[in-house]
Amino acid sequence: MIDLALLRREPDAVKAALARRGVSSATMDAIIALDVEHRGLLQEAEGLRAEVKFLSRLVGEARRGKDLETAALLTEKSRVLGDEERQATEATERVGALLRDELLQVPNIPADEAPDGDDEKDNVEVRRWWVGMDDGLALPTYAEHQRVAHWDIGTELGILDMESGAKLAGSMFPLYRGDGARLLRALGSFALDRHRDAYEEIRPPSFALTETMMSTGHLPKSADDMYAIERDGLWAIPTAEVPLTSMHRGEILDEARLPIRLTAQTACFRREAGAAGRDTRGLLRVHEFDKVELFAYCTPEQAEAAHGDILGRAEGILQALGLTYRVLDLCTGDLGTSSARTIDLEVFSPGVDRWLEVSSVSWFRDFQARRANVRYRQGDGSTALVHTVNGSALAWARTWAAVVETHRQPDGSIRLPDVLRPYLGGQTTIGPKAS
RNA sequence: GGAGGGAUGACAGAGCGGCCGAAUGUACCGGUCUUGAAAACCGGCGUGGGCUUGCCCACCGUGGGUUCAAAUCCCACUCCCUCCGCCA
Numbered sequence A: 001m002i003d004l005a006l007l008r009r010e011p012d013a014v015k016a017a018l019a020r021r022g023v024s025s026a027t028m029d030a031i032i033a034l035d036v037e038h039r040g041l042l043q044e045a046e047g048l049r050a051e052v053k054f055l056s057r058l059v060g061e062a063r064r065g066k067d068l069e070t071a072a073l074l075t076e077k078s079r080v081l082g083d084e085e086r087q088a089t090e091a092t093e094r095v096g097a098l099l100r101d102e103l104l105q106v107p108n109i110p111a112d113e114a115p116d117g118d119d120e121k122d123n124v125e126v127r128r129w130w131v132g133m134d135d136g137l138a139l140p141t142y143a144e145h146q147r148v149a150h151w152d153i154g155t156e157l158g159i160l161d162m163e164s165g166a167k168l169a170g171s172m173f174p175l176y177r178g179d180g181a182r183l184l185r186a187l188g189s190f191a192l193d194r195h196r197d198a199y200e201e202i203r204p205p206s207f208a209l210t211e212t213m214m215s216t217g218h219l220p221k222s223a224d225d226m227y228a229i230e231r232d233g234l235w236a237i238p239t240a241e242v243p244l245t246s247m248h249r250g251e252i253l254d255e256a257r258l259p260i261r262l263t264a265q266t267a268c269f270r271r272e273a274g275a276a277g278r279d280t281r282g283l284l285r286v287h288e289f290d291k292v293e294l295f296a297y298c299t300p301e302q303a304e305a306a307h308g309d310i311l312g313r314a315e316g317i318l319q320a321l322g323l324t325y326r327v328l329d330l331c332t333g334d335l336g337t338s339s340a341r342t343i344d345l346e347v348f349s350p351g352v353d354r355w356l357e358v359s360s361v362s363w364f365r366d367f368q369a370r371r372a373n374v375r376y377r378q379g380d381g382s383t384a385l386v387h388t389v390n391g392s393a394l395a396w397a398r399t400w401a402a403v404v405e406t407h408r409q410p411d412g413s414i415r416l417p418d419v420l421r422p423y424l425g426g427q428t429t430i431g432p433k434a435s
Numbered sequence B: 001g002g003a004g005g006g007a008u009g010a011c012a013g014a015g016c017g018g019c020c021g022a023a024u025g026u027a028c029c030g031g032u033c034u035u036g037a038a039a040a041c042c043g044g045c046g047u048g049g050g051c052u053u054g055c056c057c058a059c060c061g062u063g064g065g066u067u068c069a070a071a072u073c074c075c076a077c078u079c080c081c082u083c084c085g086c087c088a
Helices: A004-009 A009-017 A025-064 A066-104 A150-157 A162-171 A180-194 A210-216 A241-246 A300-320 A367-372 A396-406 A418-424
Strands: A124-129 A199-202 A207-209 A233-234 A252-254 A262-269 A288-298 A324-329 A341-349 A354-363 A376-377 A381-385 A387-395
Touching: A004 A025, A009 A025, A025 A066, A066 A262, A124 A300, A150 A180, A150 A262, A150 A300, A150 A396, A180 A262, A180 A288, A180 A300, A180 A387, A180 A396, A180 A418, A207 A210, A207 A241, A210 A367, A241 A262, A241 A288, A241 A367, A241 A387, A288 A300, A288 A396, A300 A324, A300 A341, A300 A354, A324 A354, A341 A396, A354 A396, A367 A387, A387 A396
Parallel strands: A199 A262, A252 A376
Antiparallel strands: A124 A324, A207 A233, A262 A288, A288 A387, A324 A341, A341 A354, A354 A387, A376 A381
């Protein structure tokens, strides 16, 4: 949620910034009008309330003084005022709810550095990385044996079985098996261990309450994109960002503890409503995937460094796995609602010949913290909202696909990245399948 | 799933329906004293909102209700603790 006080103070600046991501100034004017109305009603209601309280006190005093006649008179007067107060409060709450609903629809103010643009076509490619680049080697070309889609490799080596997944849970629920399952496990363990030096590992619940989803902004906006367990009022988390953002919900953190850096690997559940049929083969887009998330609560001053650290770690994993990737600076039109600035990482997967998004590193400013009410106490004793930053390092389904396709050998086997060997009992290859 | 107990400020812990936003203790901050520290003493010390910046309003697990007036009474829910049952 954006800062209403800022909107009051500098309406033109806020409108100009939001116009960069397509929010009309009429929308903001409507919110400003609602705010004015709300505050007017609030004053009226609070004034009446103060009178009722005052009269009630007099009733008490009159009763103690045995002046029952005065007491009865005041009681009646207060009762009438109380009715008025109830109506005024009702009106205040109604307008307040309207104002809040409108405000929740407003996306975050984009960072100045975020490039202008309407949609993903306007994202700015910042750089690419590939194995050997630092030694002056050219962008790799890929041989025929690497031009095989992971779903075919998966079937050939018996390591990915989309059909069984579909049988169990419907399409787009992958089932990894054998060395494929082990590879997935190794990727997660490798990443979590790598982040251990600075990030506390968390294993949160995979479900969250409606209230929790609200505080992260996933509800009500993205209700259709999430799986719900209605009977228990729970939602399957679409990312570990949900539990991590809510861990300190409603708390005032000690400034000395910041930045608080957390990492978690969880399953991520996404209904992908509306995406049916598009880019859905194999692991390109699935309803459930594992992801290691990096997250930090920090002061505004620490935010930039924290964001950079997460990006660096995500890139570090891709480099360690020997994968080619590119770095995209998301334009204002493609930013997620809550984000002020986002850098995406896309890995190149030669078998399907496409760049696949495997990480999204975002800086939310105080947008998430305002809704989740996470603050910190500053040196002078005052409180301020924290900044939150997060990023994936990494989303494993697509990474798994890129690893398998990139490292496929002429004989059909997969050469495993060196860094994963400790997690695979020293194993160096998968397949070829013994016939 | 069953029975009982509980939820109040950073923590501990009081609170007859009526100057209770809340006693007291600890912690914390400032001061006096001291060479310094400790102790002692004095003062301060929740969060958010509104405006006419001094006042007003809200908040005692959550949501309803009763009342002129609710931390206090009633109802529902959530969570925690103890015991029983069940269980990977």
